Amino acid sequence: MTTTSHPVSTSVGHDAATTTPPLPEMRRRSARRVLGWLRFLPHAVIAGYLFLAVVGPLLVDYDPMVTSITDRLLSPGSTTSDGSTAWLGTDGVGRDVLAQIVLGARTSITIAVLTVTVCAVIGIAVGLVAGYVGGWADTVAARLIDVLIAFPGILLAIVIAGLFRPSIAIVVIALSAVGWIGFARVVRGTALSLRERDWVSAARVMAVPRRSILTRHVLPFVAGPVVAMATLEFALVVLAEAGLSFLGIGLPPTAVSWGQTVAAGKEYLEIAWWISTFPGLALALLVVCVGLVGDQLTARYGGKR
Amino acid sequence: MMRMIGRRLALGAFVMWGCVTLIFVIVRLAPGDQASVALGPDATADEIAAARTRLGLDEPLVVQYVSYLGRVLRLDFGESYRLGQPAMDAVLSRFPATLQLTVAAMAMAIVAGLILGCLAGGRPNGVVDRVLSSTAISLQSFPTFWVGIMLILVFALHLRALPSAGSGSLSHLVLPAVTLALPQTAIVARLTRSSLAESMQDGYVQTARSKGLTEREVLVGHALKNSLIPVVTIIGIQTGVLLGGSVVVENVFAWPGLGSLIVDSVAARDYAVVQAAALLIAGVVVVLNLLADLTYARLDPRIRVGAGA
Numbered sequence: 001m002t003t004t005s006h007p008v009s010t011s012v013g014h015d016a017a018t019t020t021p022p023l024p025e026m027r028r029r030s031a032r033r034v035l036g037w038l039r040f041l042p043h044a045v046i047a048g049y050l051f052l053a054v055v056g057p058l059l060v061d062y063d064p065m066v067t068s069i070t071d072r073l074l075s076p077g078s079t080t081s082d083g084s085t086a087w088l089g090t091d092g093v094g095r096d097v098l099a100q101i102v103l104g105a106r107t108s109i110t111i112a113v114l115t116v117t118v119c120a121v122i123g124i125a126v127g128l129v130a131g132y133v134g135g136w137a138d139t140v141a142a143r144l145i146d147v148l149i150a151f152p153g154i155l156l157a158i159v160i161a162g163l164f165r166p167s168i169a170i171v172v173i174a175l176s177a178v179g180w181i182g183f184a185r186v187v188r189g190t191a192l193s194l195r196e197r198d199w200v201s202a203a204r205v206m207a208v209p210r211r212s213i214l215t216r217h218v219l220p221f222v223a224g225p226v227v228a229m230a231t232l233e234f235a236l237v238v239l240a241e242a243g244l245s246f247l248g249i250g251l252p253p254t255a256v257s258w259g260q261t262v263a264a265g266k267e268y269l270e271i272a273w274w275i276s277t278f279p280g281l282a283l284a285l286l287v288v289c290v291g292l293v294g295d296q297l298t299a300r301y302g303g304k305r
Numbered sequence: 306m307m308r309m310i311g312r313r314l315a316l317g318a319f320v321m322w323g324c325v326t327l328i329f330v331i332v333r334l335a336p337g338d339q340a341s342v343a344l345g346p347d348a349t350a351d352e353i354a355a356a357r358t359r360l361g362l363d364e365p366l367v368v369q370y371v372s373y374l375g376r377v378l379r380l381d382f383g384e385s386y387r388l389g390q391p392a393m394d395a396v397l398s399r400f401p402a403t404l405q406l407t408v409a410a411m412a413m414a415i416v417a418g419l420i421l422g423c424l425a426g427g428r429p430n431g432v433v434d435r436v437l438s439s440t441a442i443s444l445q446s447f448p449t450f451w452v453g454i455m456l457i458l459v460f461a462l463h464l465r466a467l468p469s470a471g472s473g474s475l476s477h478l479v480l481p482a483v484t485l486a487l488p489q490t491a492i493v494a495r496l497t498r499s500s501l502a503e504s505m506q507d508g509y510v511q512t513a514r515s516k517g518l519t520e521r522e523v524l525v526g527h528a529l530k531n532s533l534i535p536v537v538t539i540i541g542i543q544t545g546v547l548l549g550g551s552v553v554v555e556n557v558f559a560w561p562g563l564g565s566l567i568v569d570s571v572a573a574r575d576y577a578v579v580q581a582a583a584l585l586i587a588g589v590v591v592v593l594n595l596l597a598d599l600t601y602a603r604l605d606p607r608i609r610v611g612a613g614a
Contacts, residue, residue, distance in 0.1 A: 146316065147323030150587040152549025155567070159328075159583055162571030163335035239448050243553045246450045247568055262451055266557070269454065270462050277458075280451030287446040 039296065042289035049286050052102050053109040060099040076274050089274040091264060097275055101282045103256040107245075108283070111171055112237040116230050118176040123183020124226060128214055130184065131191025141188070145181050153178045154243055161250035171250040175237050182233060186225045194218050224301030231294035235287045242283055258283045306602065313598055317591045324587040325377050328580050329370060335574075382581035387570070392577035396563065396585055402472060403555070403562035407547045409482040414489035415540060421490070422497025426532070427524050429502045437498065441491035449550075453484040453557040470559035481558040485551055489543055496539050500532040507531075534601045541597025545590035 052059075076089040080096075089097050130141040148156070161174035194200055194217075203213045244250045245259030258279040265275025344352055357363050361372060376382070382392040425434040460480060461469035468477050504510065505528050513523045552564030559565070563582055570578040 143319065143323070146320050147327060150320050150324050150545075150590045151327075151583065152546045152586065152590065154552060155549035155583060155586060158552060158567060158571060159579055160331060162568075163331065163574065163576075163579070165336060235446070239446075242448045243450060246448075246553060247556055249568070249571065259448075259450075262448075262454065266454055269458055273458055276451070276454050280448060280455070283451070284443070284447045288443060291442055291446055 042292040045285065045289040046293065049105055049109065049289075053106040056102040056106050060096070060102050089272065089278075091261070091268075091272070091275045097261070097278055100256055100261045101258070101279055104258040104261060104279060105282070105286075107168075107251070107255055107257040108238050108241055108286070111168060111175070111241050112234050114168075114172045115175045115179055115237045115241075116233050118172060119179035119233055120183050120226060120230055122176070123180040123185075123229075124187050124219075124222065126180065127184040127187025127189075128191050128218065128222070131188035132195055132214060132218060133210075134192075134195075138188070141184065145184065148178050148181060151178070154240055157240060157244060158247065158249055161244055166250055166252045168251065168255070171241060171244060174244070174250060175240055179233055179237065182229055183226060186229050187222045190222045190225055191218055194221055224297075228294060228297035228301050231290055231297055235290040235294065238283065238287055238290070309602065310599070313595050317595055320591050321584075321588060324584060325374065326370075328583050329373055332576050332580060333366070333369075335576075377584070382584075383577040385570075385575050385578045387573050387575045388578070392575075392581040393585075395566065395578055396581045399561065399563045399566045400585065402560060403548060403551060403564060406478065406481055406485065406551055406555070406560060406562060407544060409478055410485035410489060410547060410551075411540065411544050413482060413486040414493050414543075417486070418490045418493025419497055419536070421494040422501060422536075423524065423529065425494065426498040426501030426505070427520065429498075429505075434498065437494060441495050444491040445488050447488075449484055449488065450553045450557050452487060453481065453554055456480050456484055457557070472559075472561055477558075481551075481554055481560050484554050484557070485547060489547065492539060492543060493536060497532065497536050500535050501528055504528040504532045530604065534604050537600050537604065538597050541593045541600070545586075545593050548589055549586050 076097075079085055080090065091097055091100070126141050130138040156177050157174040160177055161170050164170045200213060200217050203217050208217075241250075242257070242259035242262070245255075245257040246263045248260070248263065251257055251260070261279040262276045265272065265277075265279075268275055344356055348356075361369055364372075380393055384390070385392045385395050388395050421433070421437055425431070425437045428434060457469045457480065460467045467479050468474075469480070471477055501524070505524075507528075510523055510528050513527045514520075518526070548563075551560075551562065552567060554560070555562045555564035556568060563586070567579065567582050569575075570582070
C-alpha cells in the first residue's frame with residue numbers, strides 16, 4: 001500500500017528533461033545553463049524563508065498584544081499612524097499583516113523542522129528493525145501502521161492537539177503521531193533489500209553484532225531516501241499545522257501563525273481581502289518550493305514509496 | 306477469493322480494536338477529568354466524586370478498559386454532556402452532511418481526474434500533460450481552507466453567484482465540494498496519467514495498435530482497464546482521507562457535518578462525542594479499504610488467486 005495523502009507526491013513525476021527539441025548547439029548550451037540555474041530557484045526561496053524564520057523578529061517590530069484602532073483594516077501600501085508603511089495592509093485590530101507573515105514563518109518552520117526530526121528518528125528506528133530483523137517485529141510494525149492510517153491524519157492530530165494543553169510541543173506530537181509512517185515504510189523497504197547484500201552478509205558471517213551492522217552497514221544507505229522523504233513530510237507538516245491553527249487548535253493564542261491570520265481575516269473578507277490572502281500565498285509558495293526540491297531529491301535517490 | 310476476504314475481514318476487525326484502544330489511551334492521557342469537565346467549574350468536590358463513581362472513573366484502568374470495550378461493542382458511547390443526547394446519535398445525525406460533501410467532491414475528482422489523466426497519459430509530454438503536471442503540483446500545495454476562502458471571495462462576495470456558507474440547497478454544496486475536489490482531482494489525474502503511460506508501453510498495447518485500432522480504441526479498450534488498479538486503491542484511500550479531512554473545509558463553509566461537530570466537541574472536551582466520531586470515521590475507512598481491495602481483485606485476476614497480493 002502507498003501513502004497517498006501527500007499533497008506533493010513525487011513517485012509519479014516525470015522527466016521533463018528527456019525531450020528537448022533539436023536546437024543549435026550554442027542555444028542549447030545556454031538554455032541548459034539557464035535551466036540549470038532555475039533548478040536552484042526553489043532552494044533559494046527556501047533559504048529565504050529560513051532566513052526570515054531565524055532573523056524575522058529582528059526585522060519586524062511586532063507585538064500580537066498591541067492593537068491600534070486608527071490603523072484598522074488599512075489596505076496594502078497605506079501609511080500607518082506612526083508613519084511607517086503597511087506593505088501588505090493591516091488586520092481587524094490594526095496589526096501589520098507582513099509582520100504576521102514573517103513571524104508566522106518562524107512558527108511554521110520551527111514546528112515543521114521539529115516534527116520532521118521526530119518522525120525521521122522514529123521512522124528510521126521502526127523501519128530498520130522491521131526491515132532488517134523482520135519476523136514478528138515486522139508484523140507488529142505493520143499492524144500498528146494499519147491502525148494509525150485508519151484515522152485520516154488530520155483527524156488524529158485534531159483529537160490529540162485539541163484535548164491537551166496548547167503548546168508547540170503538543171502540535172509536534174500530534175503531527176508526528178502519523179508522520180513517522182512514511183519514513184518507516186521507506187526505510188523498511190531499503191533495509192529489506194540491504195539485508196541480503198554481500199557486505200551485510202559478510203559482516204554477519206564475521207559475527208559483527210546486529211546493532212553495529214544496522215548502524216554501520218545499513219543505516220548509511222537509507223540516508224538518501226530519508227532525506228527525500230523528509231522534504232515531502234516537511235511540506236505536509238506545514239500544511240497540517242496551518243490547518244490546525246486555522247481551526248484554533250494546538251497553538252497558544254499568543255503564537256503568531258499563518259493559519260491563525262487566515263482565520264482572523266475570514267471575518268473581514270468582504271472589506272479586507274488582504275488579511276487572508278497573503279499568509280495563504282506565503283504558505284503555498286513555501287510548500288511548492290519544498291515539493292519541487294523533494295521531487296529532485298526523489299528522482300536522484302529513487303526513494304520509491 | 307473467499308480466503309482473501311476472510312483474511313481481510315480479520316485484519317479489519319483487528320484494526321478496529323486497535324483504533325478503539327488508541328482512542329481510549331489518548332482520552333485517558335488527556336489532562337482534565339471527564340467528570341469535572343462535564344460538571345463545569347462550579348461543581349463541588351463531592352459532586353465530582355459522585356460523578357467519577359457513576360462514570361466508573363475510580364475503577365482500575367484495566368476494569369475501565371474492559372467495560373469500555375464492552376460498551377463500544379454495543380455501540381454505546383455514552384451521553385454527550387453538551388448536547389444532552391447519546392453521543393452516537395449526535396454523530397450519526399451529522400454524518401449524512403459529511404457523506405454528501407465527500408461523495409460530491411470525490412465524484413467530481415474522479416470524473417475530472419480520469420479525463421485529465423487519460424488526456425495527459427495518452428500523449429505523454431504533450432501540451433495537456435505538461436500543463437497538468439505543473440498545475441497538479443500547485444493544486445496540492447495550497448492549503449484547502451485558504452482555497453475555500455479564496456473561492457468565497459471570488460464567487461460569493463464579488464460575483465455573488467453562490468452562497469458562501471450554510472447548507473440546504475445544491476448551490477450551497479458547490480463551493481465546499483469544489484474546494485475538496487481540487488487537490489483530489491490532481492491526485493487522481495497524476496496517478497491515472499503515470500499508470501496509463503506505463504500500460505501504453507506494454508506488449509498487448511503494441512498488438513492492439515498493430516491490429517489497426519485507433520489510438521482512442523487502444524486507450525479506452527485495452528490500456529485503461531489495466532491502469533485503473535492503482536487509481537481504485539487511491540480513490541478508496543482518499544475517500545477516507547476526505548471524510549476526516551473535510552473537517553477544516555466544513556469549518557470554512559459552516560457546513561453542518563461531522564467535522565464541525567468534532568472540532569466543537571474537542572474544544573468543549575466532550576469526550577463521548579469525540580470517541581464516537583473518531584471511531585465511526587475509522588470504521589468507514591476500514592470498510593472502504595476492504596472495498597478497494599475487493600474491487601481490484603475483480604479488476605486483476607492475478608490478485609484474486611493470491612499471486613499479486
